Amino acid sequence: MIIAEQKPIEEILEMLAPHKKILLAGCGACVTVCQAGGEKEVGVLASQIRVARQEAGNPIEIIETTLTRQCEPEFMDEAKDLMNDVEAVLSIACGIGVQLMAQTFYDKPAYPGLNTSFLGFPEEHGVFTERCAACGNCVLHLTGGICPIARCSKSLLNGPCGGSQDGKCEISKDVDCAWQLIYDRLKALGKLENLAEIIPPKKWITSRDGGPRKIVREDLRI
Amino acid sequence: MKSGSNLEKVFEKGVFAVTAELGPPKGNDVKVVMEKAKHLKGMVDAVNVTDNQTAIVRMSSIATSKLILDMGLEPVMQMTCRDRNRIGIQSDIFGATALGIKNCLCLSGDHQRFGNEIDSKNVYDLDSIQLLSVLKGIRDEGKTLGGDEVEGDVKLFLGAAANPFGDPFEFRAIRLAKKVKAGADFIQTQCIYDMDRFREWMKMVRDLGLHERTHIMGGVMPLKSGGMARYMQKNVPGITIPDEIVKRMVAAPKGKGAAEGIKICIETIEQLKEIEGVDGVHIMALEWEHRVPEIVEEAGLLPRPS
Numbered sequence: 001m002i003i004a005e006q007k008p009i010e011e012i013l014e015m016l017a018p019h020k021k022i023l024l025a026g027c028g029a030c031v032t033v034c035q036a037g038g039e040k041e042v043g044v045l046a047s048q049i050r051v052a053r054q055e056a057g058n059p060i061e062i063i064e065t066t067l068t069r070q071c072e073p074e075f076m077d078e079a080k081d082l083m084n085d086v087e088a089v090l091s092i093a094c095g096i097g098v099q100l101m102a103q104t105f106y107d108k109p110a111y112p113g114l115n116t117s118f119l120g121f122p123e124e125h126g127v128f129t130e131r132c133a134a135c136g137n138c139v140l141h142l143t144g145g146i147c148p149i150a151r152c153s154k155s156l157l158n159g160p161c162g163g164s165q166d167g168k169c170e171i172s173k174d175v176d177c178a179w180q181l182i183y184d185r186l187k188a189l190g191k192l193e194n195l196a197e198i199i200p201p202k203k204w205i206t207s208r209d210g211g212p213r214k215i216v217r218e219d220l221r222i
Numbered sequence: 223m224k225s226g227s228n229l230e231k232v233f234e235k236g237v238f239a240v241t242a243e244l245g246p247p248k249g250n251d252v253k254v255v256m257e258k259a260k261h262l263k264g265m266v267d268a269v270n271v272t273d274n275q276t277a278i279v280r281m282s283s284i285a286t287s288k289l290i291l292d293m294g295l296e297p298v299m300q301m302t303c304r305d306r307n308r309i310g311i312q313s314d315i316f317g318a319t320a321l322g323i324k325n326c327l328c329l330s331g332d333h334q335r336f337g338n339e340i341d342s343k344n345v346y347d348l349d350s351i352q353l354l355s356v357l358k359g360i361r362d363e364g365k366t367l368g369g370d371e372v373e374g375d376v377k378l379f380l381g382a383a384a385n386p387f388g389d390p391f392e393f394r395a396i397r398l399a400k401k402v403k404a405g406a407d408f409i410q411t412q413c414i415y416d417m418d419r420f421r422e423w424m425k426m427v428r429d430l431g432l433h434e435r436t437h438i439m440g441g442v443m444p445l446k447s448g449g450m451a452r453y454m455q456k457n458v459p460g461i462t463i464p465d466e467i468v469k470r471m472v473a474a475p476k477g478k479g480a481a482e483g484i485k486i487c488i489e490t491i492e493q494l495k496e497i498e499g500v501d502g503v504h505i506m507a508l509e510w511e512h513r514v515p516e517i518v519e520e521a522g523l524l525p526r527p528s
Contacts, residue, residue, distance in 0.1 A: 153333050154304075154344065158351040158400060160393075161330045162385030162412055162460045170459040171335040183390045195393065198400050201308065201352045201367060 001030035001121065002094045003128045004037060004114040006045070013052055015111045016090065019060065023086045024049075024113075025079055025101065026066035027093035034128055037092035037114050039066040045092065045113065070097025076104040083108060119150075136206030136213065142194055144185030149202075151178035157199040224361065224407060225379035227324035228296040229268040232502075232527055233408065233437045238495055239502030240523050241298060241410075241439065242514045243270045244290065246281035252289060255281070258511040259290045265518045267526055268325055270410075270504065273300040277337025284314060288321045298381060299323050302331025307347035308356065312366050315357060319376045327381035327410065328353040351404045354382055358405030382406035384438075386423035387416060387462045395426035402436045409436050410504040413443040415463040415486075417493055424497055433499030440494040443506040444513065445483035448472035484517055491521040 006012075016022060024046050032038030046062045053060040063082055068075045070093035083089065083105045091098040092113035102110040118130040133150040139157070140147060149155045153171050160179030163170025167180045186192050204210065223230060232239045242262050247254035262269050269290055273283040287297035299318055306314065315326065330350040334342050348356065356367045357380055364372045382401040386394055398409065414420045420440070427433055445451045451471040455463040467486060474482035487505075494500050503523075507514050518524055 153335070154330055154346045154349070156330060156346065156349040158349050158397075160388060160390075160397075161350075162383060162388045163333070164388045164390075165459045166389060168459070171333045177389070180390055183393050196396055196400065198351055198355065198404055201348050201356070204347065 001033055001119070002096075003034045003117045003120045003130075004031050004094050005117055006036055006041070006092070006114055007112070009048055009052070012045075012090065012111075012113055013049065016049065016053075016060065016088075019087045021061040021063075021086050023063045023065060023079065023082050023089040025070065025089055025091045025093070025097075026064075027070040027091075027097050028066055029069045029071065029093075031093055031097075031114065032066075034122065037094075041092060042066055067093075067097075070094075070100055073100065073104070076100065079105075133207070135202075135204070136210075137203055139199070139202075142199060143182045144189060144191070144194075146178055146181045146185060148178050148182065151176070151181070157202060223377075225324040225377040227268070227379045229298065229325055229408070230379045232267045235527060237527050238523070239268075239437070239439060240266045240505070240518060240526065241268045241270055241502065242266045242505045242507065242511065243272060244286070244511060245272050245275060245508065246283065246286040248278065248280050250281060255286055255289050256293065259293050259295055261512045262514055263293070263295055264526065265515050265524070266505070267502075268296040268298045270298045270300060270327060270506075273302045273329070273331065274305065274337075275300075276332050277304065277334040277339065277342075279337075279339060284318045284321070284323070287318065287323050291322055296325070297323055298325040298327050300327045300329055301353065302329045303346050303348050303350060303353055304331030304334065304344050307345050308367055311348065311353065312356065312360065315360060315376065315378070316372075316374070319378060320374075324377060325379045325381060326357060327383070328357065328406075329383055350382060351400050354380055354401060354404035354406055379407050380405050381408045381410060383412070384409050385412040385460050386414075386420050387412055388460045391419075391423075392426075394423060395430055395432070398427060398432055399430050402432050406436050408501075409438045411439065411441040413441045413461060413506060414490055414494070415461070415467050417490065418464075419462065421497065424499055428499050433501075437501040438499055439502040439504045440490075440497075440500050441504045441506060442487050442490050442494075443508065444480075444487040444510065444517065445471050446510070447479040447483070448474065451483075480513075484513060484520075487517055488521045491517070491523070 024042055026037050026042035042064050046064050067078045088109040089101050090111045090113050091101050095116040098110050098112045119132040120128050120130040123129045130150050135149050153169050164177040169175040169177045244258050271283045271287045274280050283299050287299040290297050328350050334344050359365050360376050361378050384398045448471040451468045455468050491503050
């Protein structure tokens with residue numbers, strides 16, 4: 001899922017400075033699960049903003065809502081009526097949600113309350129780690145189900161580099177060496193011979209490097 | 223001959239090769255390059271010019287290599303994958319070989335987290351093994367990675383790094399085999415302090431027959447003080463320093479640490495000369511280029527073949 005975290009409150013307050021009445025919109029999908037932008041966080045953030053603005057002698061009215069999902073046009077209807085009454089929306093969905101809000105409610109500013117961090121999962125309670133770089137050309141079948149693009153600091157396809165020691169990456173003792181994990185897993189699977197082969201240069205054209213991406217599925221088009 | 227470089231010729235003669243490292247200045251001061259190069263002239267077969275090592279911005283390895291070439295030294299130009307994509311890399315190789323550079327050491331490159339531009343974007347379009355294969359394709363088939371004919375004749379002696387002290391240890395020789403398969407004509411290892419582990423690695427390398435397919439140079443770096451030895455033992459990923467080496471460095475009397483470091487370095491070289499499959503030594507004397515002559519001389523490596 002998409003992992004995100006809230007922006008510093010100071011940054012949010014600065015964005016909202018010109019406004020007196022806003023919609024604070026959460027999202028019921030990924031950011032609810034990673035506890036950055038769900039219904040609960042909408043409530044907490046709304047209170048924080050109200051208190052700060054009250055103390056500054058410049059109160060703000062905030063309407064709270066949480067959409068089923070902010071990443072699909074059909075759910076935008078859930079915010080339609082509420083948007084009529086406000087000057088702007090502060091979305092605490094991922095960047096996809098903020099952009100869909102902006103596109104749907106074209107005449108009102110949509111502000112991002114979160115930083116969209118990465119694609120990953122909660123490794124343990126309160127700890128989220130990156131797993132996928134959405135490169136558009138999956139190699140997990142070659143690398144024991146561990147992604148070197150997302151998890152190696154250098155995205156090496158023929159790792160590990162010389163900086164791997166005691167299972168950790170050269171950039172930090174807090175970062176696992178993806179290639180140690182790959183080696184261990186392939187060893188456990190009896191597939192170490194995979195690693196004797198040179199993986200050729202990657203076709204990054206399917207990644208962001210190829211420009212903004214788009215998929216057209218003729219079979220689904222009406 | 224693949225390149226006709228001096229380094230290649232020394233290996234062909236079967237002479238134990240010697241190279242040293244030269245770090246370019248953090249600016250365009252040619253005097254710094256000349257001063258460092260002066261100490262290395264006649265002392266080594268080729269000089270490695272680092273490519274923004276530890277991700278610190280310095281004069282480019284291509285320009286520095288050309289400067290020392292003009293001084294009569296032979297450069298081994300380092301090329302990392304951190305800062306250039308496959309277009310930049312291939313273009314720079316055309317330029318470098320046009321300027322007369324004949325050796326290239328292919329590296330993935332230290333992550334920018336170590337340097338002075340930690341907010342930069344890294345590239346790593348290719349990795350070091352893929353880089354070797356691309357340069358081999360340019361040299362041997364006259365084709366770029368994209369398949370275009372190369373105008374001209376690119377002659378290059380291709381090098382790669384190997385770290386016998388990185389993990390997972392048992393995979394390190396296999397990874398070296400990949401580098402050899404990809405095109406590594408010579409190998410420079412990470413600095414050797416742990417001779418037992420190095421010997422164990424060399425055995426695995428020989429068992430795979432790699433020493434007959436590439437020229438392996440042991441890497442050495444003289445320690446400067448007990449403090450440096452302790453720091454490196456604890457904090458530098460991919461380098462192991464046995465306790466006894468640290469103890470020797472720490473026990474050296476005040477002002478004698480450097481001499482002890484050089485003594486250890488010379489002892490290491492003497493041992494490397496005796497190991498089957500080790501064809502040379504690469505001396506990494508960081509900002510200590512002026513101490514290289516005494517190391518080379520006392521290790522009995524002079525005169526160098528002309």
